[in-house]
Amino acid sequence: MRFLITGATGFVGSNILRYLVKKNYSPHVFIRKTSNLWRIKDLVSKITLYKVDLTENELLNRTVRKIKPQVIFHLANAPLYQGRPALVKSYLDANLLGTINMIASCKDLDYQCFVNTGSSAEYGLKNKPMREDNYCQPLSLYAITKLAATNYASYIGKIDRKPIITFRLFSPFGAFDDPKRLVTETIYNALDNKQIFLSNSNLVRDYLYMEDVVDAYIKAIDKAQKYQGEIFNIGSGRQISIGKTVKAILKLSASKSKIKWGKLEPRHFESYVWEADLSKTKKCLSWKPRYSFEEGLTETINWFRENKQIYRGRVRTFR
Template sequence: MKNSILITGATGFIGKHLVKKIPNYNMAVDQNGKNIDLRIRKEVLKIKRADIVIHLAGKIPSEKNYSKNIFFEHNILGTLNILEYCVKKKVKKIIFVSSYVYGNAGKNPINEKYEIKPHNTYTKSKVLSEELCKIYAEKYKIEIIILRPFNIFGNLQKDNSLISNIIKSIKNNSHITIINKNNKRDYLFIDDLIDAIIKLINYKCKFEIFNIGSGKSYSFENVVQLFEKKNKKKIKRKYKTSKKNSIPKIQADISKIKKEIKWNPKYTLVEGIEKIIFKNTK
């Protein structure tokens, strides 16, 4: 008998892609607040029991909420209630998709042992959620995997990231604003992240943390240029500089996840961009 899976945040960017890729599982799917509020414990505890929980739900940064305490209310309380659900329902495993948590690490590539330096309220909420996961794993012997994605990109993305803004620019023929154009980030195509999550469903452990990215980094300006090259059209842009929470370079060390679950990124940044352009211009 196959495992039943509860996916929180199933209507979000990652959730929509994940649901498409695991249709053979008997899933209990939470619609990220549309039919249940993860902040209300009694509502969470009404959810039908699942063998495995993939916890994606939570507030993400935007221009409107980036510095507000909304992250603590939704992300930490939501995670705590999901953990309580797992205890009450005797869930076998949790896969918690966290975030990049290392701030300005100084050295690259960044492995899982690097010092945690939350650089904004959102990241702090994810770090505290991770701590809750660790406590519950130790106290209740729940198998928990924490996944720390770097910069995930792909179709259906609607956040305030560089690539989301580039896609909007292409569709609307509008300009984008690039802050600190030479800063570099590690970009991983959404299909590769989904592939890793699916592999982790069958990975046995007590408590593990994995970084996930491509293992390569590209400057913001370089990413825009790649879109221009593949779309054969110039992108209007304005440049700004800012020292606030500025991180010059981020690059993931993905050696641990590659070794443990025999996973490798299948898509380069260019190949991911090609798939996005094809989807948004056909």
Template sequence: MQRALVTGGSGFVGASLVRRLLSLGWQVDLLLRPGFATWRVPAEQPRLSMHVIDLTDASAVEALLHRLRPRHVFHLAAHGAYSWQTDAARIAKTNLEATRTLALASLKANVEAFVHTGTSLEYGRKRHAPSEDEPAEPEGAYAISKAAATAFCRDLARRSGMRIPTLRLYSVYGPWEEPRRLVPSLLLHAMVGKWPPLANPKTARDFVWVEDVIDALIIAASRPLADPGAIFNIGTGRQTTLGEIVALVHGVTGCEAEPHWQSMPDRGWDTDIWQAETRHAATVLGWTAQTTLRTGLQRTIEWLQEDRERLDLYQGSLNLTDAQPR
């Protein structure tokens, strides 16, 4: 039985990864921060163990990994990706210090692969789809801390030989995403016949389905790499504007309300060009995104509707519980 350790397993992508690994028969150990949110964490399962720990406590982390002896570590714990997460000290501690501590402990525990998740924000503003060998030009505490963590992982991999690939994720969406994020907010509002406040319709993102991202994470953990510190862009290679995704949501929900563009002010990170260059992931990992945005949106709606309690939780997060579906 394969054994994997996952950080960030109470978050969106991490919770999805945990469910996939369990479905494959893996033994999964979750490393969780004190006071972690419980709503995404799977109910009690025989192959799932949870460990509450401070990831910056080097001695505690080393002792736990020495005891667990995982084959793979998937490091998804992060802070600062959401607009309301602004504490610069916590961002640095979570994204850089914890990454350093966990990676070094993984090396001592003879972990086969340490899969680090980065972000497309590490590139900064580009007027093209950046390749992995371009210099990082991050802006803001979150992007800077993630770029620094990627640099540390890359250096440690090349010095030690341990496989530490970094997957720079683009705009992941799908089941278990934070309700206030764009895709669930659009879907939940449209399902009751209205739209949330909207920014400039030309704002662009590369939206990638969460299960395609999980495929990439698992492949990166198991695939031999000529460069043990390789970086991979994980996106579709196609950008979608806000105007285009609203039109797609209209198509799958039938929402007839009129969008009110610029009812939300432009944000500092908004841009009209944002897409992944995916040739390196395709060549080295044999991975490409398989799910169209329309298909992913439809699957997300079906997931929301299949559980009334879950739908109520999501609608309640956006104060939509009293709205009547149309």
């Protein structure tokens, strides 16, 4: 089976790539000229890399026709962590135009599955678990462009009867997570017993261990044809407060770190309700998380103990 992955140098993409390489596949990977390969540098000899900008239609179309992928995992995006926005054009190019061009490049191929990667941020603030048929009210340019990409992917999937589905990811965590994210920063500093600055302990996330995220993408391969244009939540279905998250990390890592609440400003779109309704996902994809939050944290902390040097100079520390 021929796999093509965009965004494979990112957190989720690199973990999917590792899974496929472990299963003896040789995935094809699109990267930008400016991509940092720190997450996948040990895999370069086992994959086929292409420097392809998704806004360069001619090169993109020619390369996709050459590969003839059967499964496409589209994860390329301009992310938003800690409220630090990329340039407006970066969001439009990576999140929306890149998705439109990627789908168009596969138009004449007889592929089995195309997973577009969306975000729970598309929903905006809600007062109950988020369902795929909720009215979306995104509160950032990142979320606006991700929602537009999701709507386009759903439109093409349904109108052209293509096996395109979208995963709205909630809050994955695990190996090779982004250095700026809460779980990464907290574990990294906790292992050195350093003090940790945070915002509001009552804010919440729906955390999902990365092994379960990868499992969802693999499950999609045999389901996309049946659910053309559909959207699926990928989360744990259980929200947890930042306070409880940090407390669990300190306990599982046996850390003596001191937590300084209120030292950071919360993002304007933070919420006290952020939870995935997994009813549709469980029913249609026959998927549900296998790891509890505590089990995933334990695995992640153990991974960080062995790979902490990778993050040296990348993670914020506090004095």
